[in-house]
Amino acid sequence: MVNALLQYATVLMLAIFVGIEIIAKVPSILHTPLMSGSNAIHGVILVGSMLILGGANSNLQEVLGFLAVILATMNVVGGFVVTDRMLEMFKPKTPGPKSSKSDGAAS
Amino acid sequence: MSRGTLIDLLYLFSATTFVVALKGLGSPRHARRGNMVAAFGMLVAIVATFFKYVDAHALHHVGLILLAMFIGLIVAVPTARYIKMTAMPQLVAIFNGVGGGAAALVSITEFVHIKSTHPATYVTLEVLLGVLIGTFSFAGSAIAFAKLQELMTGRPITYPGQQIINAAVGFVALALIVLILVTASTALLWILFAIAFVLGIIFVLPIGGADVPVLISLLNAFTGLAVAASGFTLGSNLLIVAGTLVGASGILLTRLMSKAMGRSLSNVLFSAFGSKITASGATTRADGLSVRSGSPEDVAILLGFASRVVFIPGYGLAVSQGQHVLRELAELLESRGVEVVYAIHPVAGRMPGHMNVLLAEANVPYEQLVEMDEANSALQTADIALVVGANDTVNPAAHDDPGSPIYGMPIIHADLAENVVFLKRSMRPGFAGIENDLLYNPKTTLVFGDAKDTLTKIVAAVKAS
Structure with a gap:
């Protein structure tokens, strides 16, 4: 059991360094999408919530697990959709026929 | 390979996608794909979890899990989408x-x-x-x-x-x-x-x-x-x-x-x-300085003489949903040979990058959005700085007044332009709750009112002139 703890602690330490390293240089305009994107990633608690509800053996655990799955699903789905919506705005405006709707915005 | 090992491998895959995704989110070109990659990794992890054993038995309550997911889904998707x-x-x-x-x-x-x-x-x-x-x-x-x-x-x-x-x-x-x-x-x-x-x-x-x-x-x-x-x-x-x-x-x-x-x-x-709201909010201050307010038509005349204009949008613009009209004004001016750029303060709006998102949504070309440093050099030669619903981000106290609570905050130097036009709802101070001396500057004109309404009137007046 202590060995398992050590293994988790190792993973924790490495993940901390990766987390810091990975966003060392981010332009400020991407701060908001980055925050929103990482918000979606911690929605992985849905996996934990599923395991909790799937292993529940009392009414209390079922109710709490059920709530957890609802909340975690909202976190995952809402997080990814909002981030995508934000980033959709950043796509380079190609002057091709696709942007005919924007009535020559860049003219 | 045992079931448990396979699931753990899939989890490892998901964890890797998250790292790749975060990396992608930090660069403008790969951000959207990064988000997709993470979403895919998440999906893999969720599907794999359905096959996992807890306490040496398959997941109980699979129906309940699906029901809860469904509830979460129908709440979150419309909210996030619309x-x-x-x-x-x-x-x-x-x-x-x-x-x-x-x-x-x-x-x-x-x-x-x-x-x-x-x-x-x-x-x-x-x-x-x-x-x-x-x-x-x-x-x-x-x-x-x-x-x-x-x-x-x-x-x-x-x-x-x-x-x-x-x-x-x-x-x-x-x-x-x-x-x-x-x-x-x-x-x-x-x-x-x-x-x-x-x-x-x-x-x-x-x-x-x-x-x-x-x-x-x-x-x-x-x-x-x-x-x-x-x-x-x-x-x-x-x-x-x-x-x-x-x-x-x-x-x-x-x-x-x-x-x-x-x-x-x-x-x-x-x-x-x-x-602490230290701003007086008065149109005439104790030291005798007073603000000069003008009409949308006055602004249109000013714009008529300008050849370089810098727009400085703030949260007020977003609240009034005036970003489309602002773009219309920019296009109108450009069609008359006026150079227009949008100066974006990093914290304009309510989140860093928020203003970029809002303007991009209004189809403002990406090249016209300039960040603070570039904006400040553009302002030195600008005829007009048009401040739309911003306040604290152009407050000169940030570099003039060491006693000010916002002292040291990087700002957009609207005061460098020949003329400054403020579109403001009222004399109410910004989020920082402090006085903005720029409002009392003799080269400043204030137009009170909702940003979108005022912009619409300015557009009409420019067209008429």
């Missing part, structure tokens, strides 16, 4: 909050589940941290949401002895943790849950609306840590990796954000910034 872009910060806050809530619930339930087996002390500690941090994040995000949604005042809420009371509540929470570690009492765990809830609320109350985005980023990092704590309890490497990634990068991001505002994180969190 809420206005101006309300984006609130949305991030609320989706972060529910994640924290889920992490807390997972920890509590796991505690109830394993309690009979007398878990080791460190397992209980992980549970308690998960509950404390997750609940804190949930309650804090709820208040942040209420502040941004203007369900309550966006000004800091302060009362005497606030820091001492907050510290005392925090101390009670720590004492409870020690007590639960010793007694393993479920009743006390519920009390800790309640205290963490209160702590989240009172921590956020003194933080003003302008600083809430930084706070959301911090709470986001906290939720990540709560998820990592749940990962320890459940023995899941995936949760530990994902939670820690978010926690570590989130704390760094929070620091970057406060740096972009020229302030330290502790100053953002504990100084109740913007609680």
Whole structure:
């Protein structure tokens, strides 16, 4: 059991360094999408919530697990959709026929 | 290969996609794909989990799990899809909050589940941290949401002895943790849950609306840590990796954000910034300076003589939904040979990058959006700086007045332009609650009114001239 703890602690330490390293240089305009994107990633608690509800053996655990799955699903789905919506705005405006709707915005 | 190993491999794949995704989100070209990659990794992890064994049996309650997911889905998708872009910060806050809530619930339930087996002390500690941090994040995000949604005042809420009371509540929470570690009492765990809830609320109350985005980023990092704590309890490497990634990068991001505002994180969190409204809000000040207000037609005439114009949009523009009209004005001016750029302060709007998103939505060409340094050199030769619904981000006190609370914050030097035009709803000060000398500058013209209405009138007047 202590060995398992050590293994988790190792993973924790490495993940901390990766987390810091990975966003060392981010332009400020991407701060908001980055925050929103990482918000979606911690929605992985849905996996934990599923395991909790799937292993529940009392009414209390079922109710709490059920709530957890609802909340975690909202976190995952809402997080990814909002981030995508934000980033959709950043796509380079190609002057091709696709942007005919924007009535020559860049003219 | 056994079922368990296969699932763990899939989890490893998911964890890898999260790292790749975060990396992608940091670069403008790969950001959207990065988000997709993470979403795919998440899907893989979720599907794999359905086949996992818990306590040596297949998942129970699969129907309930699917039902709960369905409920979450039908609540979240329309909310995320159809809420206005101006309300984006609130949305991030609320989706972060529910994640924290889920992490807390997972920890509590796991505690109830394993309690009979007398878990080791460190397992209980992980549970308690998960509950404390997750609940804190949930309650804090709820208040942040209420502040941004203007369900309550966006000004800091302060009362005497606030820091001492907050510290005392925090101390009670720590004492409870020690007590639960010793007694393993479920009743006390519920009390800790309640205290963490209160702590989240009172921590956020003194933080003003302008600083809430930084706070959301911090709470986001906290939720990540709560998820990592749940990962320890459940023995899941995936949760530990994902939670820690978010926690570590989130704390760094929070620091970057406060740096972009020229302030330290502790100053953002504990100084109740913007609680004292020192601005007089008067059109004539005691020192005899008064503001000059003009009509949209006056502005149209000014614009008629200009050859270089810099737009400086702020949150007021977003509130009035005037970004489309602003773009129309820009196009109109450009068709007459006027050079137009949009100067974007890093914290214009309510979150860093928020203004870029709003203007991009209004089809403003990306090349016309210039960041602060470039904007300041453009302003030196500009004929007109048109400030639309911004205030604190152009306040010269930030570099003139060492006594000012915003001293040191990087600003857009609207005062460098030949003429300054402010479109403002009223003399009400900005988020920082302080006077802006630029309003009283002789080269400044003020036009009062809703930004969109005023812009529409200006467009009409320019067309007529």
